[in-house]
Amino acid sequence: MALGEFELIAKYFSRPVARRDVLLGVGDDAALLEVPAGQVLVAATDTLVEGRHFLPGAPPESVGHQALAVNLSDLAAMGAAPAWALLSLSLPSSEPAWLEGFARGLHALAERTGVALVGGDTVRGPRVITMQVLGLVPAALALRRAGARPGDGVYVSGTLGDAAAGLELLRGAGGGASDADSPLVRRYQFAEPRLELGIALRAIAGAAMDVSDGLLGDLGKLCAASGVGALVQLERLPLSAALVARFDAATAERLALGGGDDYELVFTVPPSARRRLETALADGVSITRIGEIVSGNGVRCLRDGRPVDAEIAGYDHFAG
Amino acid sequence: MALGEFELIAKYFSRPVARRDVLLGVGDDAALLEVPAGQVLVAATDTLVEGRHFLPGAPPESVGHQALAVNLSDLAAMGAAPAWALLSLSLPSSEPAWLEGFARGLHALAERTGVALVGGDTVRGPRVITMQVLGLVPAALALRRAGARPGDGVYVSGTLGDAAAGLELLRGAGGGASDADSPLVRRYQFAEPRLELGIALRAIAGAAMDVSDGLLGDLGKLCAASGVGALVQLERLPLSAALVARFDAATAERLALGGGDDYELVFTVPPSARRRLETALADGVSITRIGEIVSGNGVRCLRDGRPVDAEIAGYDHFAG
Numbered sequence: 001m002a003l004g005e006f007e008l009i010a011k012y013f014s015r016p017v018a019r020r021d022v023l024l025g026v027g028d029d030a031a032l033l034e035v036p037a038g039q040v041l042v043a044a045t046d047t048l049v050e051g052r053h054f055l056p057g058a059p060p061e062s063v064g065h066q067a068l069a070v071n072l073s074d075l076a077a078m079g080a081a082p083a084w085a086l087l088s089l090s091l092p093s094s095e096p097a098w099l100e101g102f103a104r105g106l107h108a109l110a111e112r113t114g115v116a117l118v119g120g121d122t123v124r125g126p127r128v129i130t131m132q133v134l135g136l137v138p139a140a141l142a143l144r145r146a147g148a149r150p151g152d153g154v155y156v157s158g159t160l161g162d163a164a165a166g167l168e169l170l171r172g173a174g175g176g177a178s179d180a181d182s183p184l185v186r187r188y189q190f191a192e193p194r195l196e197l198g199i200a201l202r203a204i205a206g207a208a209m210d211v212s213d214g215l216l217g218d219l220g221k222l223c224a225a226s227g228v229g230a231l232v233q234l235e236r237l238p239l240s241a242a243l244v245a246r247f248d249a250a251t252a253e254r255l256a257l258g259g260g261d262d263y264e265l266v267f268t269v270p271p272s273a274r275r276r277l278e279t280a281l282a283d284g285v286s287i288t289r290i291g292e293i294v295s296g297n298g299v300r301c302l303r304d305g306r307p308v309d310a311e312i313a314g315y316d317h318f319a320g
Numbered sequence: 321m322a323l324g325e326f327e328l329i330a331k332y333f334s335r336p337v338a339r340r341d342v343l344l345g346v347g348d349d350a351a352l353l354e355v356p357a358g359q360v361l362v363a364a365t366d367t368l369v370e371g372r373h374f375l376p377g378a379p380p381e382s383v384g385h386q387a388l389a390v391n392l393s394d395l396a397a398m399g400a401a402p403a404w405a406l407l408s409l410s411l412p413s414s415e416p417a418w419l420e421g422f423a424r425g426l427h428a429l430a431e432r433t434g435v436a437l438v439g440g441d442t443v444r445g446p447r448v449i450t451m452q453v454l455g456l457v458p459a460a461l462a463l464r465r466a467g468a469r470p471g472d473g474v475y476v477s478g479t480l481g482d483a484a485a486g487l488e489l490l491r492g493a494g495g496g497a498s499d500a501d502s503p504l505v506r507r508y509q510f511a512e513p514r515l516e517l518g519i520a521l522r523a524i525a526g527a528a529m530d531v532s533d534g535l536l537g538d539l540g541k542l543c544a545a546s547g548v549g550a551l552v553q554l555e556r557l558p559l560s561a562a563l564v565a566r567f568d569a570a571t572a573e574r575l576a577l578g579g580g581d582d583y584e585l586v587f588t589v590p591p592s593a594r595r596r597l598e599t600a601l602a603d604g605v606s607i608t609r610i611g612e613i614v615s616g617n618g619v620r621c622l623r624d625g626r627p628v629d630a631e632i633a634g635y636d637h638f639a640g
Binding site: 023024027028029030031032033034035037040041042043044045046047049051052053074075077078080084086087088090118119120121123124125126128130132134135137139142144145146208209210225 | 343344347348349350351352353354355357360361362363364365366367369371372373394395397398400404406407408410438439440441443444445446448450452454455457459462464465466528529530545
């Protein structure tokens with residue numbers, strides 16, 4: 001049964017808005033949103049293409065989660081608090097079962113993170129999903145890529161490589177039917193944007209970005225933006241028990257250095273802020289110091305203090 | 321030659337930003353934008369799919385224009401001043417010639433309307449373009465769909481049906497090779513968002529929206545949002561000389577009532593504001609009173625005062 005566009009939007013994406021700063025939400029030509037005094041707007045957008053950013057046949061709930069999560073991760077990387085989102089959905093047909101799952105995954109994350117879905121567009125076409133998120137941060141406290149200085153420590157949150165490992169399992173690299181239940185697969189499908197960490201780092205981190213395309217590539221971009229280089233100590237890479245149990249050491253390291261989709265934060269902390277870092281994060285997500293910022297440029301890897309050739313480039317959408 | 325994603329973005333879409341309220345533009349995880357005191361944020365998004373919203377082989381410059389124009393039209397319909405935009409571009413390959421044309425069309429309109437492109441995403445996939453625009457308006461002056469009252473006049477800007485006629489010519493309905501130069505085709509490819517009119521209507525119009533899917537359907541949505549009905553006098557529909565010269569009267573009327581893509585504004589004006597309307601628009605785009613708001617619901621058409629059965633529904637993306 002084909003639903004009309006507007007009926008479809010109303011059915012799956014119109015929910016009572018719990019934020020008072022939404023003066024007008026879904027249903028007019030545009031949304032009206034109130035930005036509080038003392039805050040600046042933080043705006044990001046990310047697109048998911050079926051077969052490229054999620055597998056054909058992926059659980060629609062995971063696609064809905066992912067569409068919002070990858071965008072919220074950009075806000076986390078800026079130290080912003082999320083506020084509002086818009087959704088553009090291109091779908092081959094209205095597919096109620098798919099839409100219901102997609103909306104469930106999206107709304108669950110939106111509710112948990114305090115995001116109001118305030119508008120969007122729904123068109124018939126290939127399965128391509130674009131979300132835009134808007135967040136808030138006091139201007140002086142926003143985290144940027146350009147603030148790293150020689151002597152700063154380089155940190156990452158959580159563990160790295162799990163999502164890429166999950167993707168390999170889904171693609172059949174593992175071969176086991178039970179892999180669908182692996183925590184690695186769940187990590188790929190339901191990565192958690194590090195919003196609380198981003199906010200906690202506001203007065204602490206010199207520079208920050210999220211690891212969406214792979215640690216080496218993303219840290220390389222942070223270094224380029226800051227005009228510095230970085231040394232990464234490979235033995236310090238935080239690897240999950242699930243990753244180490246399922247893959248050999250060389251593969252685990254490759255996934256941790258080059259795999260995307262973890263949506264952890266990589267950030268730098270100057271020596272003067274190190275004590276505040278420990279205090280701020282006492283109860284939060286784990287963080288690991290993996291190296292340091294140096295003068296020069298590029299990211300170099302060390303193992304037990306000795307240089308290692310790491311020819312692993314970041315994921316590049318058009319260079320492939 | 322395949323360009324890397326970031327090189328591509330930098331090449332075509334990074335331009336010096338002329339707005340002081342852009343604290344951070346393209347190149348970080350998100351943009352940082354300053355909303356002035358006394359203004360609320362107006363946010364809209366629209367997606368274009370090749371073969372559905374623009375023809376395969378359409379001049380890339382027109383696609384770049386259209387991607388921004390359809391979004392700016394939503395801001396115009398709210399009475400908002402445009403400020404910032406984000407672009408999500410899914411393309412089968414990096415295609416420098418296409419990107420160059422697309423960027424030229426987009427930047428030309430952005431510069432003319434004072435819009436800064438502050439971020440985006442570029443992915444490999446089917447040709448799907450999503451833009452998000454952010455504008456500003458004093459909260460109390462925003463134009464909504466829900467403000468129409470019985471007795472208000474119903475107005476439209478410019479002329480109707482031209483873009484739909486242009487699309488028919490491009491599809492070969494006209495058959496003439498010279499049609500590519502028709503002002504109707506140009507109107508379809510380079511529709512002009514009515515931003516100045518929207519701002520001029522701030523303290524005047526009771527309700528407003530843009531005509532993106534066809535007058536009858538869109539006016540129907542405005543009426544539904546306001547809980548009223550409307551009468552439209554067919555002999556008052558503003559038709560361009562080009563439309564009347566190229567199509568017979570019945571076709572011209574059908575295109576004016578049901579054709580999309582004109583991006584004119586349809587709006588209502590209470591009797592008390594009619595004089596202010598004339599003053600405000602002395603030097604601007606033409607407007608035409610085409611009918612009035614009545615109690616009840618739905619849109620009815622009259623010809624020379626007598627009811628006419630107009631079974632022309634608005635364009636519905638999923639009902640087709």
